[in-house]
Amino acid sequence: MYVIFIIISYYFHNDFFFIHLDWLSQKKKSMNFEELSSDDLAKELRCFYAEARTKNGNQYSKSALVSIRAGINRHLTSPPYSRTINIMKDKEFMSSNHVLIGIVKSLKREGADKTKHHPPISNGDLEKMYSSGVLSITNPTSLVRKVWFEITLHFCRRGREGLRELTPKSFLLHKDDTGREYFTMSYNEADKTHHGVDSRESVKDTRLYALPESDLCPVKSLKLYLSKRNPKNNAFFQRPLTSFEPAYDVWYVNAPMGYHTLGNMMSNISKAAGLSLTYTNHCVRATTATVLAHSGVSSLGILSVTGHRNEKSIQSYVNAPSVSQRRQYSETLQRVATGVVSQCNLTSPAPPSSASTSFVAVREVSESTMLGGGSLFCGSSFHVAGEGQLHINVYTVPGGGKRNEE
Incomplete structure (x- = not known):
């Protein structure tokens, strides 16, 4: 039963894998593609790459196609199959990869590549989230938003993965050798790069430290949230009361926060605070890596927080200039060009x-x-x-x- 739960949980997080399964079902092909030889699998992938479409009937973007291929490869090379193939690099799959590359080039020529990047949250918008009161400890909604954002930022969580599975026991309070308090996560649930069965996986030992001198201390907020949760429900994220008084012992109802609400948390925060962009949950993860990179943290240090396997995965964060730097570049070019x-x-x-x-x-x-x-x-x-x-x-x-x- 436990093994079945792990497999189902893994499939749930591997959304791109399901796209391939849907195509197999539509084409009435065998769902046991894991057993195909490399040559037969390559033939099947050629057709899949060429025919895969979104629910609206549009071709997938470059980033989606690349992610779909990576998801299939990850599925094949992970237990229980553990196949020693690489559909992205092996010569047996050269023909299928040529089809994928051809589609990408065609998308670019037609201007139809709808790749959506996850921009980091700008410094101005970070400040506005707090100064606007959207992230605060004054009411149930602003408190749960603050706790969600700081957990996502410090533990570099991936989008909406595993949020409904968190419980109060997922977070442990400690003190370091100076007596300063910090929270850790009691476990790292499976995500797309951490299945718990691969020796190459990096171990995340991330800490959320207290800022005793700050009214916005993340440890203080998390401790308050834990004390105001509804004890009748074990879900960590709970729905806020619509009517409450600060003196209430419980600020949340006996029900978990919905998948849709959790999945759109950063989008709702953006709109409530009037930010310059409507950010997504994944933008917070991009913000973690970008802020650390621009603060001079080494690539290895960033990897220890984000959980990426190699430095290439974070190069876009390390090398990308900030919003203020881009603004400075533009101003410099214009002043030089106009002589002002x-x-x-x-x-x-x-x-x-x-x-x-x-x-x-x-x-x-x-x-x-x-x-x-x-x-x-x-x-x-x-x-x-x-x-x-x-x-x-x-x-x-x-x-x-x-x-x-x-």
């Missing part, structure tokens, strides 16, 4: 104290242009050196400012 450079936005990288830096510029430039109010060199001095070269002295002061001095 704002002095107040200029900073000197690692300026020496009371030192001057000498630049060499072209000689066909007027003094009014060089020293005008909107000029990069406003407040600097310049002189013509030997052979007609123009030297400009930009004087700096400690802190990166610029001093008008000749």
Whole structure:
């Protein structure tokens, strides 16, 4: 019975695997495709890649097709089948992969690739979620939203996976050697990269630490939520009371929160807080990796939190610039292109104290242009050196400012 539950739970989380099963059922083919030889399986996959369609009759996007293939491969190579094949790389599957590549190229040519990326939540929107009161401890709805978001952020949970299976016992409270409190998860349920039966799987030892000096301490919120849950129901996420008083001992009804509500938690938070985008649950996972990467955490450190198997999986997070960086890039390009450079936005990288830096510029430039109010060199001095070269002295002061001095 326990083995059956594990297999059903695995299938439930492997949504892309079900797409292949649906196609087999529609085409009245054998559902036992795991037993096919590599050659026969390759022939079947060629047809599947070419014919697979969404419920609306549209072709799947590039990312969906790649994920479907990975899901099938993961199913074949995991217990109880444990086949030693790779439908993505083995030469026996070259023909089926050529079909997939051809479909992807066709989608790009037609502009029909509807790949949906999961952007990280911008710093401005992160701040707004809290400042708006949408994430707070003042009422049942804002409290459960805050707890959900911080659990998803710190434990880098994947979208909607396993949320209904969580119970109060899923979280354990500890103290470290300094006496600081933190929560851990008592177990990591199966997801698409962690089935519990593969020795290559990384072990996540993530901690949600208390911030004693902050009113928004995540440990304080989680402890409050645990104390306000309805003890008659074992589900961790419960439906909030529609009418309550802060003095009530219980803030939640005797019923688990619905799958749809949990699956759209970040979307509902985005709308309630008036964020710049309507984010999805998976965007929180992207936010975890991106924030850590932009904060200087090593790739191995990020892997220990996200649970990814290799560094390539997180390169998009590590290399992608933030929203503020993209904004800065655009402003820089436009200012240079139009010749408008704002002095107040200029900073000197690692300026020496009371030192001057000498630049060499072209000689066909007027003094009014060089020293005008909107000029990069406003407040600097310049002189013509030997052979007609123009030297400009930009004087700096400690802190990166610029001093008008000749």
